[in-house]
Amino acid sequence: MAENENNYYPVFLDLKDKQCVVIGGGMVAARKIESLVSCGAKVKVISPEINPEIVAMTDIEIKHRKYKSGDLKDAFLVIAATNDEEENKTISKEAKKQHVFCNVVDQADLCSFIVPSVVEKGMIKIAISTSGASPSLASKLRREIDSHIGSEYEILARILNKIRPLVLSQEGGHSEHKRIFDVLIDSQLLDAISDNDRVLAEQILLQALGTQVDLEDIL
Numbered sequence: 001m002a003e004n005e006n007n008y009y010p011v012f013l014d015l016k017d018k019q020c021v022v023i024g025g026g027m028v029a030a031r032k033i034e035s036l037v038s039c040g041a042k043v044k045v046i047s048p049e050i051n052p053e054i055v056a057m058t059d060i061e062i063k064h065r066k067y068k069s070g071d072l073k074d075a076f077l078v079i080a081a082t083n084d085e086e087e088n089k090t091i092s093k094e095a096k097k098q099h100v101f102c103n104v105v106d107q108a109d110l111c112s113f114i115v116p117s118v119v120e121k122g123m124i125k126i127a128i129s130t131s132g133a134s135p136s137l138a139s140k141l142r143r144e145i146d147s148h149i150g151s152e153y154e155i156l157a158r159i160l161n162k163i164r165p166l167v168l169s170q171e172g173g174h175s176e177h178k179r180i181f182d183v184l185i186d187s188q189l190l191d192a193i194s195d196n197d198r199v200l201a202e203q204i205l206l207q208a209l210g211t212q213v214d215l216e217d218i219l
Contacts, residue, residue: 006131008114013101016040019074023067023091024081025050028105032079032115033060046071047082067091077101080110108132117142122154123161152193158218159193159201160184166209183208193219 020036022029025047033054036043044061045054055062063071067087072078078100080091085107092110095102104110116127117138126149128141160181167177184204192201198219205213 006108008129008131010116010127010129012125012127013039013077015077017042018076019044021046021072021075021078022081023047023071023078023087024105025054026081027051027053029079029081030054032081032105033057036079041077044071044075069094072098072100075100078103080104106135119146119149121149121151121157123157124149124153150194152190155193155218156190159189159205159213159215162218163205163209163213166211166213170209180208 015036016039018041020041021044022033022036023046025045029045029047030051030053033043033045034057037057037059042061043059044063046063046065046067048064048066050062050064054060067082067090072091072094075098078091078095080088080103082088088104088107088110092102092104094100096112102110102112103115108114111132114129114132116129117135119126119128119142126145128138128145130138167180170177170180172179187204187208189201189204192198192204196219198215201215201219202213205215
């Protein structure tokens with residue numbers, strides 16, 4: 001690894017009911033808040049000035065003031081989205097001291113994690129990162145990948161999620177369960193979904209699983 005390059009560990013975090021603090025009240029903060037809320041996080045926003053879009057949000061706690069020491073108590077994660085460089089440094093230092101995950105927008109050197117560019121299609125999420133080198137490149141890659149992931153992949157994910165309990169209840173253990181999923185992935189199931197051919201899709205599932213699966217609520 002070259003000098004000054006970070007070797008980040010890619011991970012998806014479960015933030016449901018976790019305390020997350022956002023410092024800042026502008027449009028960037030609003031996007032971060034929306035993302036955290038959508039993950040089920042408990043969000044606290046701290047800023048002397050709050051964008052009306054944030055004020056209109058429900059299920060968040062708002063503190064109309066500047067950040068102060070102690071605001072990260074019980075926090076799992078903090079995002080600093082302020083224009084004050086010294087305040088961002090203070091937040092980063094306190095987060096490190098309190099062992100709190102910290103992201104300072106556009107300042108990778110102050111972060112303990114960075115937020116990737118994401119392609120999201122239903123249950124499918126593809127995270128893209130350039131390790132902080134170029135958010136613009138990450139955005140370009142997101143657009144490129146997004147153009148190749150059609151709605152059929154989202155439907156396939158929903159089908160695989162539906163049959164997962166059935167597959168895992170069958171005999172054979174992990175290797176056999178994996179084989180069944182691999183067979184389905186390499187089958188004509190994706191083509192059947194693209195053609196909206198429910199009959200063919202159900203036939204493929206019947207052959208692989210040995211039992212009928214009704215896809216009326218999915219296809």
